[in-house]
Amino acid sequence: MSKHCSPILILSVELILLCSLLALSACGKSKLDIQTESMKRGIPDETSTNVTLTEYEQNKIAYILNAERIDRYYDRRILNAYKVEIQALDKKTGGTSFLKADSTIVDEARNMIMAHGNVKLISAEGSIYTNRMIWDRNSDVIVAPDTVMLVRAGNILRGRNLRTNLSIYPTEMDSISAEGLFEEKEFLNW
Secondary structure, three states, rough: OOOOOHHHHHHHHHHHHHHHHHHHHHHOOOHHHOOOOOOOOOOOOOEEEEEEEEEEOOOEEEEEEEEEEEEEEEEEEEEEEEEEEEEEOOOOOEEEEEEEEEEEEEEEEOOOOEEOOOOOOOOOEEEEEEEEEEEEEEOOOOEEEEEEEEEOOOOEEEEEEEEEOOOOOOOEEEEEEEEEEOHHHHOOOO
16 A cells, blocks of 8 residues: 655655755855966967067068977966078178078067077078077177187187177177187287
């Protein structure tokens, strides 16, 4: 024999279930209000291969960057480029310089380009070879804080902490040694 539940008992159980469901869902956050974590810093917002970028400054070309691959981070305004060649136009002299490196970091927020690995800067005045170079585009100053080799007309200067510009003239550096034939006036004008 089966016993029937009274309608009051069924109504009470339903009311308790309904109240507990309301209490659990009404006081919590909506799914639309949940905050999600920002994207991890190691994942770029954009990755492209075989890229040519042209940077303009006041309707004139400032530089042309060619890279095998770039990774762009929108929120930090950073562009990492790999196997890079940059053709830079010197706004003071109008000359063209070429920067090659294994990788570069283009910091658009600070207007700087940092080159790393087998860095070579070539202009009409000579060539610079180093492992790391920083180009502050605000002041057009180039700094190579590591060991540097500067080649002009077959003569070689080696040193550290080089400071120059895109045309590689004038040039300053510390701890200098030289190879080649120099006259005193030529040596002082480097």
